[in-house]
Every structure is written in C-alpha cells, then in structure tokens.
Amino acid sequence: MGTVALAVTDGMLHFELAVAYEVFGSAPDAVTVPWYDVALCGTGAVRVGRFRLESDRGLDGLRDADTVIVPAWADVDVAPPADLVDAVRVAHEAGARVASLCTGAFVLAAAGLLDGLRATTHWAHTDVLAARHPEVEVDPDVLYVDNGSVLTSAGKAAALDLCLHLVRRDHGSSVANAVARRLVVPPHRAGGQAQFVASPVPARDDHPLAELLPWVMERLDQPLTVEDLARRARMSSRNLGRHFRAATGTTPLRWLLDQRIRRAQELLENTDSSVDAIARATGMGTATTLRRHFNRTVGVPPDAYRRTFRTRPRSGTEDAVLR
Template sequence: MQRPHRVVVLVLDGARPLDVGIPAEVFHPETGFPYEVSACGVTAGTVSSHGHFGFTVPRGLDALDDADTVIVPGYVPVGRPLPDEVREALRGAASRGARVASICYGAFALADAGLLDGLRATTHWDAAELLAQRHPRVTVEPNVLFVDEGAVLTSAGAAAGLDLCLHIVRRDLGVSPATEIARGLVTAPYRTGGQAQYLPTARAAVQGETLAATREWALAHLDQPLTVAGLAAHARLSSRTFLRRFTEETGSTPMRWILRARVDAARELLESTRLSVDRIAERVGLGTGSNLRLHFRRLLDVSPSEYRATFSGRD
C-alpha cells in the first residue's frame, strides 16, 4: 500500500493561528484522502503564536527531512529574519524535491531562504510592497489569491490559504476530492488563483452589493448560452456596471470566469463519468469536443483524455 503524502506545517514563533489551522483541516486524514499532516517548529515543544495562543509541536526541523510538502504559515512580526537553521532546512527540503508553500506572511520565509528568487509570488496585500522591496529578485503579484510556480506556491492572507490548499488537492487528486473537502469545510470549492484579493477601496461597498448570487446562478446554467448582457440582467445591473463590479470581485472578466468554470465542470465529469468528450462539451456549454480540447489544453496543458487517464477512478 502506498504511504500517505506527508504534509508538514512549519510553525514559527508568532504564527497566525488561522494560517496553521487551514492545512491541518484540509490535509487531515479524516477527510479520507491520502494525506498525513503534522506540525513542527524550530525545536519540539511549545511555539508562541500571534494573539496569545500557543502550539505544541512534536518535532523540530528534522520533520522537514521526510516531508513531501512543507507549508509555512504566516507569522509576526512580518518579515523578521529567519534563524539560519530554518533557512537551511527549507533549502534542504526544496533541494530534496519537497513541494514548498506559504500562507500569508509565510512568503517572507520562503523569500529569505532564496526559494522565490526568479519566481512570481504573493502575500497579504498589506505586505506585498515590503516583500518586493526586501526581495527584488521576486516578482510580487499583490492582487491575486495565490501563485502556483510548480514546486513552490504562495498565497495571500488568511482565507486565501484555504484556496491554496484546495488547489493543491486539485493538483494532486483532481476536482472531486477538493470539492468534497470544501463541502466539509463549508467553503467555496473553487476560487482561481488569479481572483483578486479584497483590497481596501476609497468607498466601502454597500452591504449586500455582491454578485455571488449571479455567479451561483451561472454555475447552475453552464450548459446554456451565457452572455454579459444576460448575467447583468440577472444581477439587475447595466452591462457596464456589471462588468466593472464583476471584475472588481473576481479579478476576471465574466466570460473568462465562465470559461474556467466550464473547464472545471468538464474536469469533474471526466473524473466521475465515462461520458464522451463530445457529450461532456455539450453538458458544460462548450459545444463541441474540439472546442473543449482547445480550452482544456490552453488552461491545463493536458488533453481531456490525458486528464481522465490520470484522475478517473481514484480512491
């Protein structure tokens, strides 16, 4: 029997409790998926955290030696220098082939270890400028939820860590397991990495001024023709106002967002059914199999048949 994928959460002094809890919940073995999650610190024992909490960790940095994925939660003060032994342990894990990820201010640890040099990365919007100043070899993207650079991933603040962890599950196991975990956590199963962080604006949004209901309606009608005008009518807005608000809320145009939703719906059908590619294309509103293949290859860099061979029938 294949051993579980080992996820190790590196809890540094001043760790933010929510950032620590997110991977603990997503990768917990009780989800029924092949993950094993544990926490470590610089040394075994008690680690102080932000907000007068504390964590008891059973292992020190040696835990990174056999980790498949290392996740560094955010910590305060923001951007403080890493202890040399932490820097070397992160470098060692990465050079050994472990996947390394950060949540929120944890990006500063990856940057301090040199793991983000030459890559794109993100962090909480309020620290993005500081990250760019401190680490000019990193291309900081302040307006996104998370950035996937393959073996190194970073997320924005707080709840964006949940989006990142669910994205990792989708990468490892496919859409259906990630959706099941999200359902158990009572959260949206999918927000794209390119979706905008909720940055402060000069004028606070009026309560209830959201397009979430229209997005839910669109997801339920992907097999039908969807246009900006039709979506705007559902939201009871002019097309111009709808387009502006939709882009502000999601970081994407409506039609780009719908295309991604259709491809993701196709992914789930490829995993869970034996429907033909042509039939799946019809059911998700992409019309023809060739159209589905085109967008699938463009967005995921694999064909539908390759994706099905990888993810269908997984436990």
C-alpha cells in the first residue's frame, strides 16, 4: 500500500517509533493484501531515546513517501530541527499523507500543516501546543484527529490507535482487526474517545460492566436502549452513564453505536448481504438509518465502503444467513 516513511532525528522517543514500525513493518500471516514498504528517513545515525538507529534514507526521502509518520518529539520546550520541519512540509506539498504521534504534532504545527485545523497531542502538552501555535485548534480530549491528509494522535497508546486507524482507512476493518489481534490490543477505539480514562475496565468478574458488555455484543441485532442496558446491569441510567464514562471514556449510546458500525463494516467486507439485511443484523432497523450513521461515522456510504474493502468473492450464501 505504498511507502510509509518514518521521520527520525535526534531527540525523538522510541516508543511511538516502535509502534509505527510494528504496525506498518509487516502484515499479519492471514493478510494477503499488498502491504506497506517502510523506510526510516533521517540524518544518518540518529539517537532515539537510548538507542542509535541508522537511517535507510535521508530526510529528503520523505517527499517520495505516500505516508509520513512523525513520532514523538522528546523535548517540547525546544523547537524541532528546521531540516525536519522543512522535509515534512515538502512531503505534504508533494502529496504525502502526514501523521504525527504524540508530541510529533509540534513538528507538524511548526511546518504549518495544522493551521486552521483541529489537532491533538499528549494531554500533558496540549496547553503548550495551543499557546505556541494559536492558529491551531487544539483538542485535549480526543485520542486522535483525522483531517484527511493530516492526522494527529494523543500520547503513547493513542499512537497505536491512530496507526490502526490508518490501516483501517487503507485496507478496511477486517485487516485492521487482524493487525490488532497480532498485537493483542483492542481492534478499535474511536478517535473522539477521551484521552484520559480514570478507571479502565479491569479484567475481573465483579466489575459493573464485566458481564454487560459481552451481553450487548451478542445482541447487536436487537433495538437496545440505554434503559435496556441499565436494567440488565441492575442500575439506574445515570449510574450506568458514570460507569461507562469512567471505563470507556464515552457514553453508553455512543459506545453502542460504535459497536453497531464496527459490526456493519465487518459484514460489508465479508458477506454478500444487502444493506437492508445488515441494518437489521446490526440493530439499525432500516437501510436509511444505517446509511446515515455509517456515513457520518466512517465518512463514506456503506456501498462505497464495500466496493473499497470487499475481501471475498460473492458466494450467494451469507445473505440468506442474515435474512
């Protein structure tokens, strides 16, 4: 799927760089689609965290890439190197998709790529980014922001979310899920989810949502409401909302809609079922409702998504299963 250039220079952090290399460096065994060609582009041997890395190409290699990834910049009090900033700007002008991980957003902002756009970075540095670049609309409460050809992520684990999001954009939900399974991470966290979740859902049986979430996933074809979820969890809707916000960073209704959309993506990719049948199978009720929510969430209509990410030839059997 083209070249992914990882922009490396002295003063970057190794975690986000390693995340990007792990996601784009090799396809999972079960994936047969053309994969990415990854290159480290920097100024010779560079220090990333405590490691020394030898670049594959110079920073001028960024301009030939289809996607440029800018990992985290270690010291936000110091301006990023001018040659890195210039190379990222030139790459974008040449048509590259540019994504920053964590504080790599400071590089994109310095290059002018975030002017007039919404962007994010690690929550601990959003105030600094906003003060230094007032022309950027800094959002401290999201995991990542997708502006099409320019994307930014929050810190650490959110870098993985953004990388998986890029794979999902390029190859569809099934392939992104396969990458997530290899990495043993959740397949999808929506970009609008809160950065800081005070109490993630623990892997223990006595958590208030431990039984509820699997129960919901088995019943996505049913017209569940927040009241249904609260009744199942034996708590008030208000109390359920507090638990959901603390555990997932979002509301019960938003979480439920995200699960329905994810299921619809999988069915569009892997079955021949009509949009009407998929709407019923995901609890959306009608094709009109599914199209409205799908287009708003994914950015394209269901039919266009299917044409782009279809992974199997038509067999004429799956539609009967859903009907």
